[in-house]
Amino acid sequence: MKIRIFDTTLRDGEQTPGISLSPDQKLSIAKKLDELGVDAIEAGFPVISDGELKAVKMIADEGLSCDVCGLARANKKDIDAAVDAGLNYIHTFIATSDIHLEYKLKITRDQALAKAIEAVEYGKSRGLQVEFSAEDATRTDREFLKKVFGEVAKAGADRIDIPDTVGYSTPEYMAEITKDAINATNLPVSIHCHNDFGLAVANALSGIRSGAQCAHVTINGIGERAGNASLEEFVMALKCLPYDQKYETGIKSELLYDTSKFVSKIVGIQVQPNKAIVGDNAFGHESGIHTHGILNNPLTYEPISPELVGRKRWLQVGKHAGIHGMNAMLGEYGIKPTDEQAKQILDKIKILGDQGKQVTDVELLSIASDILGEKGIKRIVQLTGFSVSTGIGTMPYAFIRLNIDGNDFVGTDYGVGPVDAALNAIQKITGKISEVKIKDYGLASISGGSNALCEVTIRVEDAQGNNVSAKSVGEDIVTTSVRAVIDGLNRIMLKKMLKERQLS
Numbered sequence: 001m002k003i004r005i006f007d008t009t010l011r012d013g014e015q016t017p018g019i020s021l022s023p024d025q026k027l028s029i030a031k032k033l034d035e036l037g038v039d040a041i042e043a044g045f046p047v048i049s050d051g052e053l054k055a056v057k058m059i060a061d062e063g064l065s066c067d068v069c070g071l072a073r074a075n076k077k078d079i080d081a082a083v084d085a086g087l088n089y090i091h092t093f094i095a096t097s098d099i100h101l102e103y104k105l106k107i108t109r110d111q112a113l114a115k116a117i118e119a120v121e122y123g124k125s126r127g128l129q130v131e132f133s134a135e136d137a138t139r140t141d142r143e144f145l146k147k148v149f150g151e152v153a154k155a156g157a158d159r160i161d162i163p164d165t166v167g168y169s170t171p172e173y174m175a176e177i178t179k180d181a182i183n184a185t186n187l188p189v190s191i192h193c194h195n196d197f198g199l200a201v202a203n204a205l206s207g208i209r210s211g212a213q214c215a216h217v218t219i220n221g222i223g224e225r226a227g228n229a230s231l232e233e234f235v236m237a238l239k240c241l242p243y244d245q246k247y248e249t250g251i252k253s254e255l256l257y258d259t260s261k262f263v264s265k266i267v268g269i270q271v272q273p274n275k276a277i278v279g280d281n282a283f284g285h286e287s288g289i290h291t292h293g294i295l296n297n298p299l300t301y302e303p304i305s306p307e308l309v310g311r312k313r314w315l316q317v318g319k320h321a322g323i324h325g326m327n328a329m330l331g332e333y334g335i336k337p338t339d340e341q342a343k344q345i346l347d348k349i350k351i352l353g354d355q356g357k358q359v360t361d362v363e364l365l366s367i368a369s370d371i372l373g374e375k376g377i378k379r380i381v382q383l384t385g386f387s388v389s390t391g392i393g394t395m396p397y398a399f400i401r402l403n404i405d406g407n408d409f410v411g412t413d414y415g416v417g418p419v420d421a422a423l424n425a426i427q428k429i430t431g432k433i434s435e436v437k438i439k440d441y442g443l444a445s446i447s448g449g450s451n452a453l454c455e456v457t458i459r460v461e462d463a464q465g466n467n468v469s470a471k472s473v474g475e476d477i478v479t480t481s482v483r484a485v486i487d488g489l490n491r492i493m494l495k496k497m498l499k500e501r502q503l504s
């Protein structure tokens, strides 16, 4: 059975506290969603601002293959704004729960019903496809909800949506009211679930199993408060979990990771590392038992193959590591220690792990080279000197001294800020030697306060297009940035060198 994916990243997702997008940014996300294969996009809420109307109009005019929808309250002004934005499809809503009627709208149930009917009739009279939501449906009196849905269906609504506006439903109750809505209307039913109790995707799946044929979802689950049902989780659950019925969507799952990254970057909200499907750790392994299993057959500790969602698995060594995982990582660099050497390397890694240190590829290779007595795989780029000056009325300026394979190099440069100046100075040196470029730079604060820890992630690329990422955590933004870049440089240069060694 084909399930329709209605993406509301650009409407409910944009209502996430702290997110505000320009029309161009919204259009770029809309194009990305269309490529991903969503069936419909809720592009925005045209009546709220001139910029929003413009953004929705740009998206509506783009000629995307998916449907483009706009949000409208149950009144003529909002519906007219949707028409002005060039839409032929609206999502109109009015609250139906007593708490919303009494404290927000200050109208009776009968008045709300009348407004709902009027809005649907008006939308149809303007030639629109109309999807109707009874806001706060899951806290609405069940009999009244059935009545509202029945009446708007008679008034000509094309689709019905059940919003779990404050994430208050359970999967069991969602199943019940989905059946109610289908029986009352005989129309296609959507569900719109929020994640206040972490049940958004479970509730959405329950609605689908009870006959709903569409879910409102967002990329990375962004949305008001705790967010909405996440598109990637919902789609992959339908695709991969053992339900009694087969469900399909039009989503090209191998684009999910890329889309998640794209949206995260534009909206400025990082995905938590342990997030399902798209989090950094979703396909990462450190524990020895797990890496051993993974190396024998990935399905021992991965429910699905990472390639299915456009990702790669990664292994890391640390205090939980085992010999198999470590040897597999060294093997990627063409290093094959003896059993005794492997044990010695692992012991050193565990000592570092017990000190609370993260062991990167470069450190692993450096330890391995010590034990194997090979000079060739020493840490090849070393930071031997560094200073930066910044202030008001002066250009930020950095001095960097690196030792690369025993030779000293000095680089100096200006920048828009101290980090930029330092990175420019490093690139001045490396550009001469190996044409390594810094492609991405990300900075996040981990804890609060002015002595907060910061986390820097960078991606470097060499002339052959090899990519390597590196991460560093520290208290000083500039020093931590420089460390991350040096680590990235080491990784990419080591990778290249060891590849060449394997070939020769």
Ligand code: MN
Residues within 6 Å of the ligand: 012, 163, 165, 192, 194, 224
């Ligand atoms: Mn919502």
